[in-house]
Amino acid sequence: MSAPPLFPTLPGQGWSVRKKPVFSTIVAAHVSGREVRDALYQDPIWQFELTFDGLGSDATSYPGVGAQSLQALMGLYLQCQGQYGTFLYSDPSDNTVANQTFATGDGATTAFTFARSLGGFLEPVGWVTSVAQVTVAGVAQSAGWSLTAPNGLVFSAAPASGALIGASFSYAFSCRFEDDSVEFEQFMQNLWRVDSLKFRSVRTS
Template identity: 60%
Template sequence: MHATFPSLPGIAWPVTKRPITATRVEAHASGREVRSPLYPAALYEFTLPVEGLTPDGSFPGLGTASLQALLSLYIQCRGTWGTFLFTDPTDGVATNQALAAGDGTTTAFPFARTLGGLTETVGWVTAVSRVTVAGVTQAGGWSLTAPNLLTFATAPAVGAVIAADFTYAFPCRFMDDGVDFEHLMQGLWAVKSLRFRSIAP
């Protein structure tokens, strides 16, 4: 079970989200290259400036114990070692997302989300509110298998499109084994740069 990244009202701008990939490139004497992708899908690096954290609610807009929430997550993860779930407020909800078409035998389908012209598997599904098969809402007969599989008790029919409404998060780890928590004034702390990256689930 992953820890969850806390809600931090003091997160400031700019927030960066950087897709990262890895490719093995081998050059030949002819000048041609052979390129092999090493990751099956992109991973993401996040950088958040947190301008306001409070230990005691001195600044009501920052929560009641936001300093403790972030500090305890970082210590619990032991820096780069442990993992947590981060919900990106701009990339965490899918509505009527087509997942696959049934073949009459397959019962488990990975959750995915469409981003422009790309459809990729999501890292960790946090909740499923609706599942349809061939456009018909399924009241039961399915379950969420962590981290990201939709499992049916009976295989959907051949050609039946499977879709779902769901929320998802990114399994992540911190990128640094040390983070500076700055005490700016009584009751107010900050972290200039909090860096973490997604990992394969």
Template identity: 55%
Template sequence: MPPTFPSLPGAAWPVTKRPITATRVEAHASGREVRSPLYPAALYEFGLPVEGLTPDGSFPGLGSGSLQALLGLYVQCRGTWGTFLFTDPTDGAVTSQALAAGDGATTAFPFVRTLGGLTETVGWVTGVTRVTVAGQVRPTGWSLTAPNLLAFATAPAAGAVIAADFTYAFLCRFLDDGIDFEHLMQGLWAAKSVRFRSIAP
């Protein structure tokens, strides 16, 4: 399992979240266009300014080792090479999310979440608290297959709606092969531009 992005009490505002898509556009002499989407789903780019990090608890509100937690994760990932899980506090949990309808044969279903009028697969499910089939709670008979599949021992009946309560994270990589950690004063550091983006699991 990938490492987890640490909780950083010294994170500041504004935090940015940018959906990214890619489209190939072919223009014709008539002025018409042919457009082809290149990504099966949007990716998300995050920007997080961290105004306060402490290595030794000099500033209790920043935790006891927040500098080591962020610096350690970055070095562990070797910059843009490795991956980690980031939980967006505003987009990381759903309740009674409809996943699919059974067909009597399929036993594995991807976890999805609905965003406005869009339903898309989530990156990495971190916990499942309830599963229902046709409105009935199923305490057993299913398992979570990493990163994002709900697997049943027996295929749900045709037409039975499968739903779940679960939490999820974005599988991400850093965008830069270098981050500036600034030593502001004794016991106080900052990393004012931490950028990363989601990737397909």
């Protein structure tokens, strides 16, 4: 599986950044006031909204916003054909973990899904971009494992029953744009902005 294109890191990105976890729950209320709830999502869909105060359309007029940053962002949107295609977004505040324990061996299973915790909530990551270290029962594994796209860890031999499996790794959210159109506004010569760019995570496994 080949990796989708990366969302560009652009110095002209503005404030604020919005990030929203979304669940889906069926709630059936009774006349007594009691209710039955059924959670449809085990893990959230993440919604993002970014703004860009400055995007340069040439290489020299506004070096502080990045040479041809307009083309970089607009080009990604066109490459994805709006909502159709996917891309990888590395959230600056949520893209790497160290010594993250995310699974327990049972003596038979060899494939596991990389995950990271937020507080007490463990969630599979969308796409693992690099792995610095894998540990089994606290011991670093120099060999005997492989990374499979998008977020799989496969051992050549099953870890022992009860052995904690962890890793230090980087990851990105696999995303698509929310809309089939986006407005780029030119407000000075060779200088553009985007007031709102919305996208959301998509399931990879």
